[in-house]
Amino acid sequence: MPSSKIQLPSYGTNTEPSYLKSVAAGNGAYALMDRKEVMIGGGRSRVEFCDLYSNNKEIIHVKKYGGANLLSHLFSQALVSATVSSMSRHSGLK
16 A cells, blocks of 8 residues: 555644644645544444545544554544445445
């Protein structure tokens, strides 16, 4: 897998929601997806697909490092979005 070429501004002292809002507001290439849930499984489940989604179809998850719990949540989010993306591709959804 190639390294990411995505360059985001410094996180600084922002909270995650305020950081994500500022990234999306400052760069039209990113859609703010934080806390926006998508339905999967015929509408039986809802998941947060990603934090930012680029116009190049890049799925971006953002967490400020703070220990194993946050990293575990990050990896869980990545697994869910990869699974949902793969399911939608195989089912013909766009």
